[in-house]
Amino acid sequence: MKLSTPxxxxxxxxxxxxxxxxxxxPAQESPPCALLNFRVINKTTDPLLANxxxxxxxxxxxxxxxxxxxxxxxxxxxxxxxISSTFTAYGYSDYNRSETFDYSPAKLTVKTSYPxxxxxxxxxxxxxKGLVADVKYNADGFAVEENTDSYRTTTTIENxxxxxxxxxxxxxxxxxxxxxxxxxxxxxxxxxxxxxKGKNSRNLPIKETYLSYSGATGxxxxxxxxxxYSYLFDSNGRPSRRYNKLGDGTGTYEVxxxxxxxxx
Numbered sequence: 001m002k003l004s005t006p007x008x009x010x011x012x013x014x015x016x017x018x019x020x021x022x023x024x025x026p027a028q029e030s031p032p033c034a035l036l037n038f039r040v041i042n043k044t045t046d047p048l049l050a051n052x053x054x055x056x057x058x059x060x061x062x063x064x065x066x067x068x069x070x071x072x073x074x075x076x077x078x079x080x081x082x083i084s085s086t087f088t089a090y091g092y093s094d095y096n097r098s099e100t101f102d103y104s105p106a107k108l109t110v111k112t113s114y115p116x117x118x119x120x121x122x123x124x125x126x127x128x129k130g131l132v133a134d135v136k137y138n139a140d141g142f143a144v145e146e147n148t149d150s151y152r153t154t155t156t157i158e159n160x161x162x163x164x165x166x167x168x169x170x171x172x173x174x175x176x177x178x179x180x181x182x183x184x185x186x187x188x189x190x191x192x193x194x195x196x197k198g199k200n201s202r203n204l205p206i207k208e209t210y211l212s213y214s215g216a217t218g219x220x221x222x223x224x225x226x227x228x229y230s231y232l233f234d235s236n237g238r239p240s241r242r243y244n245k246l247g248d249g250t251g252t253y254e255v256x257x258x259x260x261x262x263x264x
Contacts, residue, residue: 033262035076038191042070043255049091059243059253066255070095074193078263081130082193103130108196124196132196143198151176160202175213178222182207187231190239190258204239205229234260 043066044050050067057064069091075084082101089095102109108124125133129141136145138157146153149170156164165179187204206229211222225246232241242256 033260034078035074035080035191035260036263037073037075037259037261038193039073039259040071041068041257041259043067043257044069045251045253046091049089051090057253057255060245064253066253069254076263081195085193108132126196130196131198135197137198141199162201175222177213178211180209180211181205187237187239191260204231 043055045053045064045066046069047053049069053065053067055066057066067090069089071086071088073086074082077083081103084098084100086098087095096115098113100111102111103126106126108126110122110124111119112121113119127133129137131137131141131143134146135143138144140157140160142155142157142162144155144157147170151167152170153165153167155162156166161181161183163181165181167176167178168174169176181201182205183201183203184206185203189201189204192200208227208229210225210227212225213222227244227246230243231239234240238260239258241258244254244256246252246254
């Protein structure tokens with residue numbers, strides 16, 4: 001993907017797939033600095049997700065304009081665990097929220113507040129390593145199997161990276177989806193904002209291939225969606241921007257910016 005931009009780069013950001021709807025938390029692998037704050041700013045050409053699109057961008061020879069679609073900010077304690085987060089979605093205000101995370105040896109309590117004034121509280125049992133107890137982990141701390149009433153997800157790890165994630169229906173063991181991941185083995189991954197569910201991949205993802213079998217009938221032929229990522233880096237070698245052309249045929253582009261504040 002060829003790209004250029006006439007505006008000054010912002011300091012940073014991280015694409016949060018709306019896993020941000022799940023709680024985020026405990027001890028994560030050692031980051032390049034002890035993070036105090038980490039911010040992810042997502043921008044898009046999609047008018048449904050970004051009502052205001054004024055930032056000019058040239059990607060693949062196309063002159064486009066992007067606008068902010070979501071923003072997430074995480075604050076960490078001295079053990080590199082998130083203790084609070086805020087999330088704003090400009091196209092879908094129902095997702096807006098603030099969260100706090102309270103840790104004890106045996107449980108994590110997540111308190112969520114919403115702009116409407118509503119609030120909720122959820123408690124998650126933790127194992128002796130500070131990880132969510134109902135997930136299976138390998139000896140290195142990666143989540144390798146997770147089960148719900150309807151689905152079973154298994155994950156394959158190679159050389160410190162998640163390379164495949166497969167989900168099957170519990171009822172008949174049929175494939176529901178497969179995700180394959182490829183990495184830049186010379187670059188370290190973004191910070192782990194959900195260490196309660198195990199380690200992140202060691203390296204920076206550059207390609208994700210999604211195979212969806214959910215609509216398949218008879219002989220399963222999946223719907224394939226491919227995401228290719230390219231990055232810019234700050235003076236410390238950390239990702240500062242990620243560019244992505246959505247592989248779903250819509251012609252939509254996304255930009256993610258990453259901001260890091262280290263603990264002094």
